[in-house]
Every structure is written in C-alpha cells, then in structure tokens.
Amino acid sequence: MSANTTTAGRSLGITLAVDFGIQLVFYIYSAARQTETLYDLSGSLTYIVCVLVALLLRDNGDVNAISSLHPRQIVAAALVLIWALRLGSFLFMRVQKHADRRFDTLKTNPVQFAIPWSLQVIWIFLTAFPVFAILGNISTAQNAFGASDGIGIAIWVFGFVVEAVADAQKSAFKTKNPTKFMQTGLFKYSRYPNYFGEVTLWVGMFILCANGFTDSWQWVTIISPIFVFCLIYFLSGVAMLEKSSEARYGQDPEFIAYKARTSKFILWFPKSQ
Template sequence: MLSQYTRGIELNSLTLTWSRHRLGSFLFQRIQKDGKDSRFDTLKPYFFRFFNVWSIQGLWVFLTALPVYTLNSSEDTRPLTFVDLLGLCLWVFGFALEVTADRQKSEWRDNPVNKGRFITVGLWGLSRHPNYFGESTLWLGMFIVSTPILHGWQWICAISPIFVVLLLTKVSGVPLLEKKADEKWGDEEEYQKYKRETPIFIPKLPSM
C-alpha cells in the first residue's frame, strides 16, 4: 500500500510542480509583461477558430493527465521499480530543459539590444523549440512512472505523451510560432541559415 501512495504522491507532486512553473509562474508573468499572448493575435478576430483553440486546450488537459487520473484511482500496490526511477529521471530532464529554455528566452527578450531579433543562444542554438521538447519529455516521464500499475484498458494512458507531441508539433505550438517567425524574419539569410542548421524540435548534440 505504501508503494501505491508513494507513486501517487510522486506523480501528483510532479504535476503540481510543472503547473506551478509553467502556468502559475512563467506564462502568468509573460502575460503581465506583454499584456497579451501574441500567439493568438491572428485567431482572436474569428470566434470559432479561437473557440476551437481553447477547446483543444481543455482536451489537452484531460488527455495529458490521464496517467495521473488512472494512478489516483488505482488500488494496485506493486512496489516501486527501476521503471519509476527511469520515468522520474526523464521528467527531471524534461522539466530542467523547459525551465532553462524559458529562462534563457526571457532574459534574451529583456535585453533591449535583442529587440526584434530571434534567439540563437543557449538551448535555442540546439533546437528551435527546446522548451516544447522539454515539455514532451517530462510528460513521457509521467507516463512511464504510471506503467507499473497499468493493465487492460488503462493502457489508454499511452495517449498522453503521444497527444502532447502531436499537439505541440502539429497543432498549437511549433506551427504557430514557426509561421510567425517566417513572417517576421523569413527574408533574412541569417534566419534561413539558423533554420537549416538547427533542428525544429529534437535538439542536436552541442558541438565540442
């Protein structure tokens, strides 16, 4: 029984930690600073398109947290295993990647010298969207932590990390930002060079 509660406490704590940083801290501070979320500027004039985005986000919350819901409702008492440690390590890696990328971009934007420019330093020199890769990785870690207790229909939780990747790379995250960046810097050779040399999602290995 202790293992069940420990695993549940672990997943719930990881979820709260992520939500506090990503939603309660980083995004809130960004909106306070900018006064808006510019990613939605082109959608706001169109009610149904804007409504669809918010509906997708509601679906995202539900599907992404499936491992947490399942674990919280499970009575399985299997002991903690190496799989739990693997999932936790993936979560820590993904969370650290996301937090670091967010901080680097915030510091870049706060520097007046960089106004109107695109970021290529730090993790942003290894991936054009390292924060989204980090987020995908941490949710994969969450799913892995839940796998020791999954059986039968509960394996539907595998939808969680798959959905996160598809949402961020095909729907609301990367596509919107790539389109905005192309409109802003698409005619610049320096930006085209950055796109050619920097992966869009999975980071490349840093050069030695």
C-alpha cells in the same frame, strides 16, 4: 468489472467534471471581459485542482485514503503540481507583458472564444490522463516501486529542466532583444528546446505511471505523450512559431544559416558548416 476499475472510473469521471467546471467559470468571466489574460493561468490552476481532487476524493476502501497512497501516486502528483506551478506562473507573467495575439479575433466573439476554452478541457484531461488514472487506482493493487519508475522520473526531471531553462533563456533574451531571434543557450542545440522539454517530461510521466496500471484499459493513457507531441509539433507551438519566424526572419541570411545547422526539435549538436 473489478473493484479497481469502478474506483478508477469514478475518479476519472469526477476529475473530468472538475476540469470542465473550472474552465467554464473562467471562460464566462473572460468572455464577459473580452480578455485572454487568465487563459494559461486557468489551465495550470485546473491541473492543480484536479490532482488535489483526485487525491482527496479517493474511495478505495482504505481506512485513510491519503495516508495509504502508493509512493508512485505521491511522486506523480507532486511532479504535476511542480510543473503546473512553474509553467502557470511563467505564462501568466509573460501575458502581463505581451498580449497573446492568438486571441485577438476570438475574444470579441463569445462563440468563437469558447473554442480554445473547450480545447483546454481536453488538453488538461488527456495530458495528465496517466496521472489521473493511477491516482484513482487502489494503492495495494499497484506494483512495487521499481527501476522503470526511476527511469520515468529521470526523464521527467530532464525534460522539466530543459523546458524551464529554455523558457528563462528566451525570456531574458527577448527582453533585451525584442526584434532578434534566439540562437544561443539551449537554442543552439534545438530551435524549440522548451517544447522538446515539455514533450519529454510527459513521456517520463507516462513511464512512471505505467508501472502503476492495474487494469489493461489504462494502457490507453499512452495517448498522453502522443497527444502532447502532436499538439505541440503539428498544431500549436512549433507549427505556429515556424510560420511567424519565417515571416519575420525568412530573408535574413543569419536565420537561414541558423535553421540549416540547428535541429528543429530534438536537442542535438549543430551541423558543421
């Protein structure tokens, strides 16, 4: 076992423990109050704390672990912090205005309520898995900053902008038109541009981190973008909204026409009708 494998493994173990601990504290508080208002915020806060812990508790034999960080490690950590701050604040403000109906039947039962909090532990760790992996790597063992890093950053920025703009557009639209469906702005090119942006930015993050892998086992972190896509497309975001949208607007001719001409997920030009 190489020195880097030991170092990275230790970092991942501590990160997972911190992840679990924070979610446990928030779960206990939320279960006692029977509220879901801190669920999304706690997720974003956990990302932030886990990244900071991974940075501060590095043990790679350097005289000053923080000052010896590889540029890739700094960029990856900064991007996660920016993403978590933006998404966390947006979701927290949204839940203050509209309760999250997914928790209506769960929050009154502590055992059932524990399920989404447990899943959030997994979501946090697997989503940022590539980042946590390279933050634990010995800086000098990583490849130099190269073209693939730039490609990864560009893809991340594109995904981040798409997600942020789509969230802002839909929030503004729903404030004025709470009973209507969104079909303008980025929603003209995708029915779920915010989720497309989310998946895209984690693809970019993996590409950025991949050039910093120092052990072959770290390629398993490709599960990150795959997990994010499967979670969003098949289990939570897209799948759930498809059902609710169909129930609310399924008989509306305008909605039927919108679905027929608009890409379900990937940003693309509308079909001519």
